[in-house]
Amino acid sequence: MDNDQVEHVTGPLAVADAEAVERLARAAEHVDGRPALSEQPLLRLTQDDAPVHHLLVRAEDDLAGYAQLDLGAPGAASVEVVVHPFARRHGVGTTLVAVARDTARTAGADGIRVWAEGGDPAAQGLAARLGLEPVRELVLMSRDLTSGTLPTGPVPLPDGVAVRRFVVGQDEDALLRVNARAFDWHPEQGRMSLADLRARQTEPWFDAADILLLEEGDALVAFVWLKLVQGDDAGELYVVAVDPDAQGRGLGTVTTALALRHLADAGLAQATLWTEADNVRAVATYGRAGFTTASSRVQLGDVPPA
Structure with a gap:
């Protein structure tokens, strides 16, 4: 898919869009068996002063994908991405991450850091395509x-x-x-x-x-x-x-x-x-x-x- 299919929103999302992101996250969690987004990005969907950018890919009747770019910390910007199970393997995730990287660099960040579940083959494949390497690990x-x-x-x-x-x-x-x-x-x-x-x-x-x-x-x-x-x-x-x-x-x-x-x-x-x-x-x-x-x-x- 093309980068121009990604909708870029700064400031809080409209309530309808925030609800669409929450539905998207629930659909992905249902299939994957684990949370698709962590707590922080969900809390920041409608937060007025959150230092984030919202990237949305719309489907015919809902969202195919969503990424949240956090530009609040120095250095590299943090990104969380979720793609609807029905929209996977169509370049949605790769495009969202590529747009997030371009946005981060334009804002002066030192690139991006994308969260993924350890050992997730899809995340590892995306990393290989975009030249990303493991830089940090959290353990539960x-x-x-x-x-x-x-x-x-x-x-x-x-x-x-x-x-x-x-x-x-x-x-x-x-x-x-x-x-x-x-x-x-x-x-x-x-x-x-x-x-x-x-x-x-x-x-x-x-x-x-x-x-x-x-x-x-x-x-x-x-x-x-x-x-x-x-x-x-x-x-x-x-x-x-x-x-x-x-x-x-x-x-x-x-x-x-x-x-x-x-x-x-x-x-x-x-x-x-x-x-x-x-x-x-x-x-x-x-x-x-x-x-x-x-x-x-x-x-x-x-x-x-x-």
């Missing part, structure tokens, strides 16, 4: 909550540290400050804004009681945010953050233990989390807590010349 880790050793009794806290639940309208600034400091190296998580946080607070799964804050005096030193979706038997360690000034005191282990207790008390059978494959410290911490790697997502990108 999980552990059973119905067997093995779980924390019993109160989770021991370092001297002077107390734990409490998040309060909406009071704790947003402190959480965002610690999140930004803990993830200043992370291209997505470290950029979470108040608008991003507010968007999550409107999601059906959000519950302030699922965010546990660790404080030393009046200062937030760490937090763990759990994501519990009604009807799922697994709960996610959505964000685990420790302020850099408080690292080295075992707070990562403490927050993980608090999270497992919280999920077990909620009656869930499994705990999951995503982490960078090369984050050796985090992978080791979760491994000691009983987590093992279940699957991965690979980011395929333009590699700068040496």
